[in-house]
Amino acid sequence: MSTQARAAGAHIAPPRRRRRGGRSQARSERRLGYALVAPVVILLLAITAYPLLYNLWNSFHSVNLSVANQPHSFVGLDNYTKMFRSSEWVSALERTAAFTVVSVFLETIAALGLALMLNRQFRGRGFLRAAILVPWAVPTVVSATLWKTMFDPRAGFVDYLLGGLHLPGAHTTWLAGVWTSWVTILVADAWKNVPFIAIILLAGLQVIPGEVYEAARMDGATAWQSFLRMTLPLLKPALAVALIFRTLQAFLVFDVIYIMTGGGPGVSTETLSFVNWQTFLVSTDFGYGGAISVMLVIMSLIIAGIYVRVLRPGQAA
Amino acid sequence: MSAHAGSEPGATALVRAPARARRVPRRLPTGWKLVREILFYLLVLLAVAISLFPFYWILRTSLETNAEVAQGVGGANGLLPPHLSFDAYSNDFTQQHFLTPLLNSAIVALGATVVTVVVASLAGYALARLPIRGAGAILGFILVAGFFPVLAIVGPLFLLLKELSLLDNIYPLIIIYLVYTLPIATWLLKNFFAQIPKDLEEAALVDGATRLQALRKVVIPVAVPGVFTAGILAFILAWNDFTFAVSFLETPSHFTAPLSIVNFGQSQFQVFYNRVDAAVVIITIPIALLVLFAQRRIVAGLTAGSFR
Numbered sequence: 001m002s003t004q005a006r007a008a009g010a011h012i013a014p015p016r017r018r019r020r021g022g023r024s025q026a027r028s029e030r031r032l033g034y035a036l037v038a039p040v041v042i043l044l045l046a047i048t049a050y051p052l053l054y055n056l057w058n059s060f061h062s063v064n065l066s067v068a069n070q071p072h073s074f075v076g077l078d079n080y081t082k083m084f085r086s087s088e089w090v091s092a093l094e095r096t097a098a099f100t101v102v103s104v105f106l107e108t109i110a111a112l113g114l115a116l117m118l119n120r121q122f123r124g125r126g127f128l129r130a131a132i133l134v135p136w137a138v139p140t141v142v143s144a145t146l147w148k149t150m151f152d153p154r155a156g157f158v159d160y161l162l163g164g165l166h167l168p169g170a171h172t173t174w175l176a177g178v179w180t181s182w183v184t185i186l187v188a189d190a191w192k193n194v195p196f197i198a199i200i201l202l203a204g205l206q207v208i209p210g211e212v213y214e215a216a217r218m219d220g221a222t223a224w225q226s227f228l229r230m231t232l233p234l235l236k237p238a239l240a241v242a243l244i245f246r247t248l249q250a251f252l253v254f255d256v257i258y259i260m261t262g263g264g265p266g267v268s269t270e271t272l273s274f275v276n277w278q279t280f281l282v283s284t285d286f287g288y289g290g291a292i293s294v295m296l297v298i299m300s301l302i303i304a305g306i307y308v309r310v311l312r313p314g315q316a317a
Numbered sequence: 318m319s320a321h322a323g324s325e326p327g328a329t330a331l332v333r334a335p336a337r338a339r340r341v342p343r344r345l346p347t348g349w350k351l352v353r354e355i356l357f358y359l360l361v362l363l364a365v366a367i368s369l370f371p372f373y374w375i376l377r378t379s380l381e382t383n384a385e386v387a388q389g390v391g392g393a394n395g396l397l398p399p400h401l402s403f404d405a406y407s408n409d410f411t412q413q414h415f416l417t418p419l420l421n422s423a424i425v426a427l428g429a430t431v432v433t434v435v436v437a438s439l440a441g442y443a444l445a446r447l448p449i450r451g452a453g454a455i456l457g458f459i460l461v462a463g464f465f466p467v468l469a470i471v472g473p474l475f476l477l478l479k480e481l482s483l484l485d486n487i488y489p490l491i492i493i494y495l496v497y498t499l500p501i502a503t504w505l506l507k508n509f510f511a512q513i514p515k516d517l518e519e520a521a522l523v524d525g526a527t528r529l530q531a532l533r534k535v536v537i538p539v540a541v542p543g544v545f546t547a548g549i550l551a552f553i554l555a556w557n558d559f560t561f562a563v564s565f566l567e568t569p570s571h572f573t574a575p576l577s578i579v580n581f582g583q584s585q586f587q588v589f590y591n592r593v594d595a596a597v598v599i600i601t602i603p604i605a606l607l608v609l610f611a612q613r614r615i616v617a618g619l620t621a622g623s624f625r
Contacts, residue, residue, distance in 0.1 A: 026448065032528055033447030037455060040440040040503055044462040047470060047496040054473035063476075114364060117357070128361055130612045131368045137604045137615070139557035141575035142597050146371050149378055154389035155590040157374045163391070191367070196619070203620035244464075252466050255559040259579050273468040280472040281564055293469035300466050 052297060058290030065284035079291035088267065089275060089292065096271040099182070100250040107190050107246065108239075111197035118198065119205040129199075136195040144259035147188035151175070178268040181261050185269060189256050193249070197242045204238020205231070244307045248300055272296060372601065379405050379595035386591045405591035406599075409581075415596055417570050418577035421487050422556060422600070425573060428491035429555040433498040434548045438540070441506025442532060446518075456507070463500030470496065471564045478565060485567040493561050498551035505550070505618055509543030510536070546618040549611050553604060574600045 059079050061072045083089050118129055135143060151174040153159045163170035174180040208231065216226035254273035257263060263270040263278075270278075276296060279289035378386065382402045385394055409415040444452050474493065478484045513536060521531040537544070562576040569580065578596045608615065 029528065030448050030450075033443040033449040036439040036443035036447070037449060039436045040459065040499055041455060043436065043492070043495050044459060044499055047474075047493060048462045048465045051470045051473035052465075054476070055469060058472070113360075117361060117364065120357075122357070122361070124361060126612070128365055129616065130609060131365045133608045133612060133615060134372070134601075134605050135368050137553050137608050138601050139559065139575045139604070141557075141559050141578050142601050145578060145593055145597050146375050149375055149590050149594055150371055152588075152590065155378055155386055156390065157371075160390045160395065191371070195368075199616055199619050203616075248464050252468065254468060255563075258563065259559070273466070276468045277471065277560075277564070280468075280475060286472050286476060289472045293466070293472055296466045297469050300464060304464060 052294075055290040055293040055297075058286045059288075059294050061287050063286040063290070064288075065286065075287065079288045080295075082288060083291050083295065088270070089272075091267075092270050092272050092275045095269070096251060096253070096273075099185075099253065099271065100247060103186055103189055103193075103250050104243065104247050106186070107194050108197060108243065110190065111194045111201055111242070114194065114198035115201035115205055118202050132195040132198065135191050136193070136199075138192070140192065140255045141259060143188050143192040144256045147184055147191065148175070148260055151184045151187075175261055176265060178265060181265065181269050185256055185260055188260060189250070189253070192256075193246060197246055200242040200245075201235065201238050204235045207238075208234045240307065244304060247303055247307070251300065251303060252296070372605075375594040375597050378590050379598050381405070381591045383589055383591065386589060405589070405595035408592055409595050409599070413577075413581060413592070413596075414570070415574075415577065415599070418572045418574045419599070421572065422574040425487050425490045425494065426552050426555040428488075429494040429498055430548050430551045432491060433495060433502045433551040433555075434544055436495075437499055437502035437506050437547055438537075438544055440503050441508075442510045442536065442540075444503070444507045445510035446515075447528075456504070459500050459503050462496065465496065467496070467560050471560065474561075475564060484565055485571050487566070487571055487573065490558070490561055490565070490573070493565075494555040494558060497554040497558065501554075501618075502547040502551055505547050506540075506543055509540060509546075513539050542614070546611075546614040549607060549614060550618050553607065553615075556600075556604065 060074060060076065062070065062075045062078075063072050064070060114132065118125060150156045151158050153171055153173050158174075159170055159172070162168075172180060174184050212230050212234065213226060216230050221229065252273050253271050254277060257269055257271055257274055258277070261269045263274050272292070273296070276289060276292045279285050279292055283289075377396070377398050380398045380401045380403070381394075382400070382404055385399055385402075388394060443449060444456060449455070470493070474489075475484070478486075478489055483489050517535050517539065518531045521535045522528070526534065557575070558573070559575045559579070562573045563579070566572055566576060569577065572580065574596075578593060578600065581593050581596055
């Protein structure tokens with residue numbers, strides 16, 4: 001790709017550059033530019049585009065490592081029809097969609113609250129910011145294991161608290177039930193990801209000039225009104241960035257689930273990425289897995305596309 | 318959004334968080350205002366507690382003995398551990414050989430960080446300063462790569478690594494982790510270089526330096542904070558991976574630390590939370606220190622990487 005671009009660039013007259021040096025200077029600058037950018041582009045193509053094409057090829061063939069001496073025969077759309085008819089895949093899709101909607105919604109609201117808090121000036125602001133950054137920065141293994149401990153009926157704090165306050169829910173084996181498993185996953189996921197959204201939203205809030213609020217107050221707007229009419233619309237760009245990031249992350253959720261529930265109880269917390277992982281590494285079916293992966297990429301693109309569509313017209317900036 | 322971008326006040330945003338107004342001497346609030354103030358601080362306290370208390374709890378659990386863990390929480394065994402015991406820690410290092418996965422993680426994360434910093438600095442500089450046709454398209458591609466579904470990478474790379482006999486080897490992870498680190502680092506550094514005044518470099522060029530000399534002697538020294546920020550973020554992202562490690566590594570002595578911890582939990586008939594949590598405490602320490610010392614940089618890097 002970059003060599004093509006370089007070839008194209010080489011024989012087109014360089015744009016007017018009045019500084020000393022002239023043409024050859026400009027040409028060598030451009031050449032240097034491509035040379036410096038090439039490593040990033042090549043590395044990222046190797047890690048993303050190559051697997052995508054490989055998956056695409058596999059998805060039209062039968063590639064299963066558990067079948068000995070298998071000729072990688074062309075199977076047409078078989079892997080795809082198998083996927084669309086598979087109740088495992090369809091219910092994983094439903095679960096993933098539900099998890100994405102619920103977690104992104106709840107996390108965004110919590111993060112907005114946190115960002116509004118951090119946008120005020122108060123003693124301990126820096127401390128709060130550092131405190132929320134730690135959960136974001138730790139590995140998912142830490143957040144998942146930590147909440148597994150917290151929810152454990154014997155070793156956990158949740159049980160200790162609920163029991164101590166004589167509240168319902170004490171002595172629950174959280175990871176044994178379907179809904180309670182989802183609660184623990186949601187809590188662990190939110191604990192790690194809310195800070196990230198909050199930091200992005202905080203940056204958005206800090207861009208809003210103070211005069212906006214002054215003007216609103218002069219016009220007699222209540223705090224709530226100025227939040228709805230002023231803050232939210234002006235926050236839209238930051239919100240868009242945060243939502244795109246988080247929605248895609250939630251849609252592709254894998255490691256929290258692997259670590260906390262292993263997809264269980266039964267298959268009740270298996271998401272699309274989890275099913276994809278099992279297809280690759282447990283069933284070693286790279287044809288079918290390839291189809292699931294290709295679909296995962298397509299759906300991610302659709303989600304990103306929808307966000308860009310919905311949120312762009314508003315940003316006049 | 319992009320209109321705010323490169324130009325004005327944010328110029329130093331990467332270096333330090335936006336300057337805050339000087340603190341005005343405050344009068345003590347009264348009445349309704351006081352109530353609101355108290356409620357606000359309670360909320361702050363709640364947010365801090367939710368963020369940090371779980372860490373206290375795993376620290377507490379990690380300091381219990383096996384018998385105390387088996388006994389469960391309750392009675393004398395409450396918010397404080399009955400005694401402080403470092404058995405779980407010594408068990409992790411002597412029986413579970415946790416040092417090896419820690420070293421593996423350090424090698425892989427540092428390796429990925431070094432590659433990221435070098436490669437992303439060069440590209441970031443070129444994209445900000447040099448006349449590159451299709452710079453927009455290249456930046457767009459880098460952004461999309463940052464959103465690429467990780468699971469869609471796992472299958473093909475598994476086959477490739479198997480073909481090359483590189484499965485169960487930590488070194489390929491250095492390259493694979495670039496998918497986490499390169500997109501954000503390249504964007505961040507491109508924005509950072511765009512904010513450095515051009516005059517500095519032009520002066521060097523006029524004095525007869527070549528571009529690369531100007532880059533090395535003039536631009537890079539000024540860019541150190543941005544490069545540092547990119548490095549910190551890259552390290553955190555690479556240190557945190559679980560998905561690739563669990564897909565490509567098989568032998569416990571080749572595990573990275575996160576993978577090894579999950580294995581602690583699953584390999585035992587009964588889960589010894591003290592041992593698991595001791596390991597969790599250990600791998601949290603470097604990250605917590607990074608956050609404490611580089612809080613502002615991390616915040617600035619996250620927002621700069623996503624905003625422009």
